[in-house]
Amino acid sequence: MFRPLFVFIGTRYTRAKRRNHFVSFISLTSMIGLALGVVVMIVVLSVMNGFDHEMRTRVLGMVPHATIEGDQPINDWHALADKVKTHPEVQAVAPFTQMQGLLSSNGKVQKVLLNAIDPAEERKVSIIDNFMQKGRLDDLTPDSFGIVIGDKAATSLGVGIGDKLTFVTPEVTVTPGGIFPRMKRFTVVGIFHVGAGELDGFLGLTNLTDLARLHRWKPDQVQGLRLKFDDLFEAPRVAWEIAQKLGDHDFYARDWTRTHGNLYQAIRMEKAMIGLLLLLIVAVAAFNIISTLVMVVNDKKGDIAILRTLGATPGQIMGIFMVQGTVIGVVGTFIGAVVGIFAALNVSAAVSALEGLIGHKFLSADVYFIDYLPSQLMAEDVVLVCGAALVLSFLATLYPAWRAARTQPAEALRYE
Template sequence: MFRPLFVFIGTRYTRAKRRNHFVSFISLTSMIGLALGVLVMILVLSVMNGFDHEMRTRVLGMVPHATIESAKPLADWQRLGALAAKNPQVVAVAPFSQMQGLLTHEGKVQKVLINAIDPLEETKVSIIGDFFEEGRLQDLKAGDFGIVIGDKAAAKLGVGLGDKITFVAPEVTVTPAGMFPRLKRFTVVGIFHVGAGEVDGFIAMTHVQDLARLQRWKADEVQGIRLKFADLFEAPRTAWQLAQSLGDKQFYARDWTRTHGNLYQAIRMEKAMIGLLLLLIVAVAAFNIISTLVMVVTDKKGDIAILRTLGATPGQIMAIFMVQGTVIGVVGTAIGAVLGILAALNISAGIAALESLLGIKFLNADVYFIDYLPSQLMLADVLLVCSAALVLSFLATLYPAWRAARTQPAEALRYE
């Protein structure tokens, strides 16, 4: 197979054993360093993609994309829901009410935000039904005062399916004997585990009619309607427009950016900053090729001089060392990409196995919004990392190749 002279010699220099073993060692470490840089960058970007994906699907699949509420209880939420559903961005609508308070059981206390829902409508706007460990969402029946809690809350209170727990509302009842807190006994009918500490520990659910009775509303009155959007990034603008169209200053909108927006933006910013820092590591590894080729040029001055006397042009000499450096970059990038892809595909299972072996949790749900290490490999990230590594590797060959092309045969062969 025909190969140009500079390609033949450049690839031969790459795989040939040199007299100077130190140069060979530096070349090998440059290749390994580049491979490690590419591997780590693909792995870390995949983990950040995993956090981003879990944030959008799990946490934002549990909390409302947006809500439309009024200062007074709504008795005609079906009409408002039908009007909101006409917007092409709105996928589903469900009623809701909320109430903060405390759950108590045998002297143990847990703060909680109770979401009152309609079980038949809630499955249209939430993914909670996919994460039940015991019971199910449909076990919430009007009048039974059942409650669904997360596994972290259940563990802290020491309760299981069928146990009675007391809800303490942040209001008092005034009687002739004095002021007493408002209490209500609920029966645990379901326990879920989402993997997000904030959800599993502090969110509970009951039937919307039961909470209406607790708040002394009519059975069909709710706090507002919950909206699910086809594109959650459209929620802030669209929800505000819907609130304005439903009634002038009568309704107001809230969206996920007010409750979890800071966390989501932090994840996106961390991905960008970590990506930049890791790119610098790849750049350092790529520019190690400069020192490798400079030493190769010094080691091969005699060969370069002979090639020049045989008629090789400065451009061909330059191309020889550009080929050599590019081969190092391509091999290092390819090895790093393969290892990075394998690591990204198996990091979640590997960390889970390591946690099980050591008996510790690397991600605590009390600190992070999930208790496991997610990973989502994206082709675009792999191509971007490999392209950046190859471009940096190619740029690193220019200066040593230019120096090789400037070699003067007479001076190089003077002491040979």
């Protein structure tokens, strides 16, 4: 098969065993450094994608995309839900009522956000059913005062299915004997595990009717409506439009960007900044090719002079060393991509196995919003990383190749 002269010689130089072993060592380290840079970039970007994905699917699958609430309890939520559903971007609607307080059992106390739901409607807007460890959401029947809590709260309080909890409300009752906090006994009917410390530790679910009684409302009154959209990133705009349509003075809207937006934006910013920093690592590894090729040019001055006297043009000489440097970049990038893809696909399992081996959790749900290391490999990230590494590798060949092309045959052969 025909190959141009500069391609033939450049690939031959790459394969040949050089007399100068130090140059060969520098060339090998440049290739390994580039491969390691690509591996680290692919793995870290995949982990950041995993955090982004878990934030959107788990945490934002549990918390409302947006809510519609009023200054007063809503009497006919079915009619209001029908109006809200007329907006084309609303996927589902469910009623809710909330109350903050304390859960107590056997002298142990845990703060909680008690969220009253209709189990049948809640499934349309939440993924809580996917994370039920014990019990069922349907066990939250009216007037039963059942409660579903996260596994972290259950462990903290030392309770299980069928155990009793005391819910202490932030309101007080005035009696002839003094002022006493309002309390109500609940029965644990379910335990869930989402993997997010904020939800597993501080969220409780009960029936709408039960919490309405604690608020001293009518059984069918609710605090507001929880909305689910086709595109959660449109939540601020759509929620505002719905509130305006219903009447700005009667209802107001809140969306997830007010409760979890800072965390999500932090993840996106961290991914961009970490990607930029890791790209600098790849750049350092790629530009090691410059030192490698400079040494090769100095080592091959005699060969360059002979080629020039045989009629090789400066462009061909330049092409020889560009091919050699590019081959180093291509091989290093290919090895890095293969190892990086394998590592990104297995990093979650590897970290989990390591945690089990040493008995220590690297990600605590008390600090992070999830308690495991997620990873999501995206093809566009692999293409971007490999493309950047190849471009930097190619740019790194230009200066040494240009120096080789300027070599004067007489000067190079003077002391040969």
